[in-house]
Amino acid sequence: MSSFPILSAAIWIPILFGVALLAVGNDRNAQAVRVVALVGALLGLLATLPLFTEFDRASSAAQFVELTPWIEAFAVNYHLGVDGLSVWFVILTAFITVIVVIAGWEVITERVAQYMAAFLILSGLMIGVFSALDGLLFYVFFEATLIPMYIIIGVWGGPNRVYAAFKFFLYTLLGSLLTLVAIIWLFLESGSFAILDWHALPLPLEAQVPIFLAFLIAFAVKVPMWPVHTWLPDAHVEAPTGGSVVLAAIMLKLGAYGFLRFSLPIAPDASHELATLMIALSLIAVVYIGLVALVQADMKKLVAYSSIAHMGFVTLGFFIFNHIGMQGAIVQMISHGFVSGAMFLCIGVMYDRMHSRQIADYGGVVNTMPKFAALFMLFSMANAGLPATSGFIGEFMVILGAVQFNFWIGLIAATALIWGAAYSLWMYKRVIFGDIANDEVRKLQDLNRREFWMLVAMALLVLGMGVYPKPVTDMTEASIGALLEHVSVSKIK
Numbered sequence: 001m002s003s004f005p006i007l008s009a010a011i012w013i014p015i016l017f018g019v020a021l022l023a024v025g026n027d028r029n030a031q032a033v034r035v036v037a038l039v040g041a042l043l044g045l046l047a048t049l050p051l052f053t054e055f056d057r058a059s060s061a062a063q064f065v066e067l068t069p070w071i072e073a074f075a076v077n078y079h080l081g082v083d084g085l086s087v088w089f090v091i092l093t094a095f096i097t098v099i100v101v102i103a104g105w106e107v108i109t110e111r112v113a114q115y116m117a118a119f120l121i122l123s124g125l126m127i128g129v130f131s132a133l134d135g136l137l138f139y140v141f142f143e144a145t146l147i148p149m150y151i152i153i154g155v156w157g158g159p160n161r162v163y164a165a166f167k168f169f170l171y172t173l174l175g176s177l178l179t180l181v182a183i184i185w186l187f188l189e190s191g192s193f194a195i196l197d198w199h200a201l202p203l204p205l206e207a208q209v210p211i212f213l214a215f216l217i218a219f220a221v222k223v224p225m226w227p228v229h230t231w232l233p234d235a236h237v238e239a240p241t242g243g244s245v246v247l248a249a250i251m252l253k254l255g256a257y258g259f260l261r262f263s264l265p266i267a268p269d270a271s272h273e274l275a276t277l278m279i280a281l282s283l284i285a286v287v288y289i290g291l292v293a294l295v296q297a298d299m300k301k302l303v304a305y306s307s308i309a310h311m312g313f314v315t316l317g318f319f320i321f322n323h324i325g326m327q328g329a330i331v332q333m334i335s336h337g338f339v340s341g342a343m344f345l346c347i348g349v350m351y352d353r354m355h356s357r358q359i360a361d362y363g364g365v366v367n368t369m370p371k372f373a374a375l376f377m378l379f380s381m382a383n384a385g386l387p388a389t390s391g392f393i394g395e396f397m398v399i400l401g402a403v404q405f406n407f408w409i410g411l412i413a414a415t416a417l418i419w420g421a422a423y424s425l426w427m428y429k430r431v432i433f434g435d436i437a438n439d440e441v442r443k444l445q446d447l448n449r450r451e452f453w454m455l456v457a458m459a460l461l462v463l464g465m466g467v468y469p470k471p472v473t474d475m476t477e478a479s480i481g482a483l484l485e486h487v488s489v490s491k492i493k
Contacts, residue, residue: 006064007080007131009047010090011124014040014097018120025113034105037116041101044123045094051087057474060084060482062133062196070137076193079134084479085260085330086130088472089253092337093130096249097123100242102454103345107241107352108156115156119242122148126250130257135183135193139176142254146172149243149251157238164238171231175221182214186266199265202491208270215263222255225315226285229308236304237357241348244300248307249341253333256314260483264318268487271319278319283412285312290419294426298357302427303343306383309416310336316413317398321487325401326480331472332394335465339391342379342458346372349451353444359427364436368444373432375455380428382462384421390465
């Protein structure tokens with residue numbers, strides 16, 4: 001493994017490019033700004049490739065570790081590293097950033113430099129969250145992701161953007177404050193901010209439960225879990241297409257990743273104690289939110305609710321404490337990154353042409369946009385969990401794990417496949433099939449070259465992962481085994 005600071009490069013290249021664009025970019029040189037943003041995003045993606053090629057799949061320890069003192073008085077370090085639980089999310093974040101820059105290429109015409117800079121900076125910060133091994137560093141990155149996203153929704157969003165941006169910010173911030181309290185408490189107990197030290201810290205149950213709940217509130221808002229999910233549909237509806245893609249593909253994963261890195265290993269006994277609560281909340285998200293998605297008139301709202309239902313599978317997979325369930329949850333997170341990102345890109349393509357997200361305004365789109373209809377079909381099927389798409393693999397593994405844990409929980413979780421098919425295909429039928437009822441639809445142009453190749457790239461990833469998930473599962477295998485082993489041992493002394 002090379003001594004080159006790969007993780008620092010993956011974090012700071014997009015951030016520095018973003019800062020440079022803010023400093024010199026304006027709408028007079030908009031084309032140059034776009035090119036520079038794309039170069040920054042591609043270099044960021046390039047920096048993450050060694051994580052795939054040089055990763056030791058047999059080890060569960062942190063790899064590509066970087067350790068530099070930061071605030072020595074409080075033993076805070078700039079401590080980075082990835083293991084099987086986080087490595088794929090770093091690569092996914094860098095890839096989605098490239099897609100988002102391409103997606104906003106022609107659509108964003110005002111304040112282009114600021115738009116591109118916000119996404120590049122956000123990309124670096126999110127990679128920072130996935131690779132931080134210091135508790136305070138994690139918190140700094142975790143909170144800092146709020147700022148670019150708040151600006152993206154608040155400046156380039158729809159008519160109610162200020163309300164949606166405020167709601168997103170307040171929900172997430174209030175949730176995270178309790179996490180800060182838990183982090184400070186852990187520091188006082190252990191004398192260290194190193195997350196791996198906290199994993200080994202013996203704690204009585206009466207300390208574990210409040211810590212678990214403090215982390216739960218922050219991460220549940222981020223995932224989002226029912227009942228703290230209401231900010232997400234508002235944020236999605238108002239956010240520009242790129243904002244929705246990043247929000248669905250990466251930001252929701254920050255919360256789920258928090259459970260893997262903090263809640264389960266730091267408070268294993270509390271995790272077992274409160275598993276019933278977590279499973280109940282997950283099943284409500286899977287079933288109830290699936291039904292809520294079914295009645296939506298706005299396409300973005302529908303896909304936003306479907307995201308909440310799909311993330312319910314993730315939290316369910318974590319708290320049934322078996323290998324296949326946990327593996328399925330991580331596969332589901334990565335798959336959801338591709339599928340929901342692609343769904344929002346498709347809705348963005350239609351919105352750019354018609355400036356409407358209402359399902360009722362469409363119908364018969366296949367007559368004027370056949371290429372688009374074919375790709376949208378694939379993503380809708382993946383969203384419903386069709387075999388041979390990535391959406392199926394994760395859900396199937398979580399359902400297998402749930403049946404092993406408890407047959408009835410597995411049965412309830414499996415109904416989600418029916419709801420998923422219902423809302424995905426019903427939306428597709430009303431938007432794409434039938435006769436053209438709206439004259440605006442008659443004038444629609446099919447995908448241009450940029451849109452076509454962007455969606456084809458997503459389609460190849462959805463199919464590739466659905467047919468051959470082995471590269472993903474191999475890299476996560478050792479870390480999941482180590483985590484489950486760690487969680488099975490009591491910390492109560």
